[in-house]
């Protein structure tokens with residue numbers, strides 16, 4: 425009740441304060457407005473926004489860089505899950521007991537969950553690229569939140585490549601690649617010299633660099649921050665999985681990481697709404713990831729959301745709504761994306777129970793918790809001002825956030 429009153433009070437004050445910005449005379453070069461909000465719940469900070477004069481830009485477009493006028497919440501950490509199994513441990517163990525209703529989140533997952541002092545929150549997107557992009561866009565645009573200093577931990581389970589990971593492994597991505605953006609011919613109708621039915625946009629053979637780009641094909645993330653997240657988790661004891669998981673691992677070559685116990689692994693992730701399985705699909709998708717990144721990225725996890733989530737975050741980052749430097753993608757492995765030598769793709773996928781999601785969700789939490797604690801404990805010294813600034817390029821194919829990408833075709 426108290427909170428409800430507080431929110432409506434702050435929202436109306438932010439509306440009033442925000443209005444003058446849009447009435448600034450054209451001749452002024454820039455304007456900024458500060459709104460400070462104070463409440464009994466220790467929310468006390470100031471936001472500024474700047475509207476840039478069209479005369480100082482070449483295209484005459486009014487562009488607005490904004491934080492959040494009168495936002496009610498300014499979380500330090502936002503955990504992003506995709507479905508119930510992934511959110512449960514976070515919500516229960518971190519006591520994220522306040523449900524905050526946010527318009528346009530998934531009907532299945534309508535709330536942001538918060539701890540008592542609003543420093544740690546989680547949101548669940550729903551599965552698949554459309555749910556992820558819509559939920560994160562809605563969240564980024566919600567007037568309730570100021571995400572300008574928030575760290576985002578994408579925390580989900582995924583398929584895994586037997587040559588890099590095993591059931592229960594926790595992976596940390598530098599690159600996220602959307603592999604579904606391609607032409608596809610059913611492989612029963614392909615020429616005899618093709619390896620699979622996928623052909624990149626505006627090309628006519630397997631695995632050439634796509635000549636048409638949609639923009640969400642590849643994202644590069646802050647490697648310094650990813651290394652920190654891995655470092656603080658380096659002493660955790662991961663759940664080894666069930667006897668059934670061990671038996672599945674033993675079907676793989678004894679020299680393959682699939683055979684081994686789970687570890688933390690730095691390796692890239694591939695996004696596709698299509699949940700593929702089998703060696704040929706793994707080869708086709710692996711080729712795309714390699715080609716689009718000019719040989720830099722190699723996927724080890726397969727999932728259905730991350731590039732969609734990152735696309736929404738990138739657009740928000742472009743306008744100062746959140747900081748693209750403060751994103752870590754962790755994916756733990758619940759199943760293999762290609763079969764062991766003794767089984768074919770369909771008999772492995774449909775007839776063999778892999779059963780790794782329990783170990784995978786536990787390990788997401790086990791490995792993610794030290795990073796969340798690190799952010800809270802070292803907020804003033806390391807995180808408020810990000811001390812893990814990237815040394816690598818970050819952003820998308822279009823260089824939306826500036827900098828020069830190390831993949832893609834050269835720009836004229």
Ligand SMILES: *[C@@H]1O[C@H](CO)[C@@H](O)[C@H](O)[C@H]1NC(C)=O
Nearest residue numbers: 460461462463466467468469
């Ligand atoms: C809020 O910030 C103002 C300005 O810095 C300060 O004077 C005030 O004491 C703060 N209030 C609380 C509750 O921290």
Ligand SMILES: *[C@@H]1O[C@H](CO)[C@@H](O)[C@H](O)[C@H]1NC(C)=O
Nearest residue numbers: 511515521522523533535537
């Ligand atoms: C709050 O969200 C949690 C997690 O999704 C859910 O289990 C719980 O039922 C919700 N509480 C209310 C009052 O809706």
Ligand SMILES: *[C@@H]1O[C@H](CO)[C@@H](O)[C@H](O)[C@H]1NC(C)=O
Nearest residue numbers: 518539540541542543544800
């Ligand atoms: C907020 O809660 C978290 C744990 O839920 C705790 O670590 C942190 O110290 C609290 N912060 C403040 C300012 O009370």
Ligand SMILES: *[C@@H]1O[C@H](CO)[C@@H](O)[C@H](O)[C@H]1NC(C)=O
Nearest residue numbers: 654655656657658659660794
């Ligand atoms: C891991 O454990 C070792 C040995 O106890 C310790 O020296 C090291 O600081 C720990 N690392 C982290 C990140 O906690």
Ligand SMILES: *[C@@H]1O[C@H](CO)[C@@H](O)[C@H](O)[C@H]1NC(C)=O
Nearest residue numbers: 664669670673683684685686
């Ligand atoms: C942990 O998993 C590895 C790999 O499957 C297996 O070799 C090992 O025996 C397991 N350890 C225990 C204690 O179950």
Ligand SMILES: *[C@@H]1O[C@H](CO)[C@@H](O)[C@H](O)[C@H]1NC(C)=O
Nearest residue numbers: 676677678679680764765766
């Ligand atoms: C296992 O992998 C090694 C090294 O990659 C390879 O030489 C060997 O032939 C493989 N064994 C089987 C049974 O596939």
Ligand SMILES: *[C@@H]1O[C@H](CO)[C@@H](O)[C@H](O)[C@H]1NC(C)=O
Nearest residue numbers: 766767768769770771772775
């Ligand atoms: C896959 O293996 C199963 C079990 O051995 C067999 O019944 C099935 O025909 C095989 N499918 C293909 C496409 O080879």
Ligand SMILES: *[C@@H]1O[C@H](CO)[C@@H](O)[C@H](O)[C@H]1NC(C)=O
Nearest residue numbers: 646749810811812813814818
């Ligand atoms: C990566 O994040 C760190 C810490 O936030 C930041 O200092 C660094 O500038 C970021 N890197 C890039 C390329 O933005």
Ligand SMILES: *[C@@H]1O[C@H](CO)[C@@H](O)[C@H](O)[C@H]1NC(C)=O
Nearest residue numbers: 633718829830831832833834
């Ligand atoms: C990436 O590879 C393509 C061809 O596959 C090449 O045309 C392009 O110059 C390369 N980009 C960079 C940044 O090396």
Ligand SMILES: *[C@H]1O[C@H](CO)[C@@H](O)[C@H](O)[C@H]1NC(C)=O
Nearest residue numbers: 599600601602640641642643
């Ligand atoms: C998808 O996102 C991942 C990071 O999770 C990034 O490495 C990859 O390049 C992205 N791919 C596409 C196609 O957007």
